[in-house]
Amino acid sequence: xxxxxxxxxxxxxxxxxxxxxxxxxxxxxxxxxxxxxxxxxxxxxxxxxxxxxxxxxxxxxxxxxxxxxxxxxxxxxxxxxxxxxxxxxxxxxxxxxxxxxxxxxxxxxxxxxxxxxxxxxxxxxxxxxxxxxxxxxxxxxxxxxxxxxxxxxxxxxxxxxxxxxxxxxxxxxxxxxxxxxxxxxxxxxxxxxxxxxxxxxxxxxxxxxxxxxxxxxxxxxxxxxxxxxxxxxxxxxxxxxxxxxxxxxxxxxxxxxxxxxxxxxxxxxxxxxxxxxxx
Ligand SMILES: Cc1cc2nc3c(=O)[nH]c(=O)nc-3n(C[C@H](O)[C@H](O)[C@H](O)COP(=O)(O)OP(=O)(O)OC[C@H]3O[C@@H](n4cnc5c(N)ncnc54)[C@H](O)[C@@H]3O)c2cc1C
Ligand code: FES
Numbered sequence: 001x002x003x004x005x006x007x008x009x010x011x012x013x014x015x016x017x018x019x020x021x022x023x024x025x026x027x028x029x030x031x032x033x034x035x036x037x038x039x040x041x042x043x044x045x046x047x048x049x050x051x052x053x054x055x056x057x058x059x060x061x062x063x064x065x066x067x068x069x070x071x072x073x074x075x076x077x078x079x080x081x082x083x084x085x086x087x088x089x090x091x092x093x094x095x096x097x098x099x100x101x102x103x104x105x106x107x108x109x110x111x112x113x114x115x116x117x118x119x120x121x122x123x124x125x126x127x128x129x130x131x132x133x134x135x136x137x138x139x140x141x142x143x144x145x146x147x148x149x150x151x152x153x154x155x156x157x158x159x160x161x162x163x164x165x166x167x168x169x170x171x172x173x174x175x176x177x178x179x180x181x182x183x184x185x186x187x188x189x190x191x192x193x194x195x196x197x198x199x200x201x202x203x204x205x206x207x208x209x210x211x212x213x214x215x216x217x218x219x220x221x222x223x224x225x226x227x228x229x230x231x232x233x234x235x236x237x238x239x240x241x242x243x244x245x246x247x248x249x250x251x252x253x254x255x256x257x258x259x260x261x262x263x264x265x266x267x268x269x270x271x272x273x274x275x276x277x278x279x
Pocket of ligand 2: 242243244245246247248249250251252253254259260261262
C-alpha cells in the first residue's frame with residue numbers, strides 16, 4: 001500500500017470521501033474516510049487530523065482506527081458539539097471533506113513492548129485510545145498484561161459498546177467498567193472511573209498507564225496511578241486543547257510556551273510537571 005506523505009497535507013487539506021457512517025451514541029458517530037488520492041493516511045496511534053467541512057471550517061479529531069487495521073481508509077469517532085461537528089453529522093456517505101495531517105505525537109507502542117499496559121478511558125477518551133488498544137491486541141504477544149478501566153456517564157453512553165464487550169470476553173484482556181449513574185439495565189459497577197483502581201493490582205515497575213478522558217478526570221486518575229507506585233514517566237496522557245492550525249503556527253494550543261499540537265497531544269506525565277495548568 002502507498003504510504004502517505006503528511007508534509008503534503010501540512011497546510012492544504014486533501015480531498016477525501018466519507019465512505020461510511022455508523023451511529024455510536026446519541027451525539028456520536030463514527031466516520032469511515034478515504035483519501036481521494038488513494039494513499040493511506042499513514043498515521044500512528046495517538047495522532048489526529050484536521051478535518052474540514054467545506055464552507056464551514058476545520059476541527060482537530062483523533063484517528064480512532066488502529067494503524068494495524070488500515071485498509072486504505074481510517075475512522076474518526078466524532079461527538080456533535082459545535083459548528084464543524086454538527087455540519088459533519090449532517091453529511092451522508094459519499095460526501096467530500098478535507099483532511100490535513102496526521103499530526104501530533106504518538107502513543108509509545110514500540111517502547112512499551114514486553115510491558116504491562118493499564119488503559120484508563122473516560123467518556124469519549126476511548127476514541128483515541130481505541131487506536132492504541134486495537135494495535136496492541138493485533139500484536140498481542142508483544143505485550144504483557146492488558147488492563148482496561150473504562151468509565152461512562154451512563155450505560156447508554158458507553159462508546160464502542162460492542163467492542164468493549166468483545167474485549168471483555170477475551171481471556172488475555174482484563175476489562176473493568178463502571179458508569180457514573182446506573183439504570184435498570186446495568187448490573188456492573190457504579191461510580192467514577194477512579195473507583196476501579198481499588199479492584200486491580202499491578203507491578204508498577206513494568207506497568208505503563210495510558211489515560212484519556214475529560215479534563216476533570218486527569219488529576220484524579222494520575223493520583224490513583226501514583227498511589228499504585230507508578231513513576232511519572234510510566235504515566236502517559238493525551239490532552240485535548242483548543243487548536244486551530246494543528247501545526248505550531250497560530251499559538252491557540254499553547255501552555256507555558258509549549259505547543260500541544262506539536263509536542264503533544266500525547267505526553268508522559270513527567271513532561272508536564274512544569275505545566276500543571278495543562279491538567
Ligand atoms: C488533538 C485533539 C483530538 C480530538 N479528538 C476528538 C475526537 O476524536 N472526537 C471528538 O468528537 N472530538 C475530538 N476533539 C475535540 C474537537 O476538536 C472539539 O470539540 C472541536 O471544538 C469541535 O469543533 P466544532 O467546530 O464542532 O465545535 P466548536 O464550534 O468549536 O464548539 C465546541 C464547544 O466549544 C464551545 N466553544 C466554541 N468556541 C468557544 C470559545 N471561544 N471559548 C470557549 N468555548 C467555546 C462551544 O460552545 C462548544 O461547546 C479533539 C480535539 C483535539 C485538540
Ligand atoms: S493549534 Fe496552532 S499552534 Fe497549536
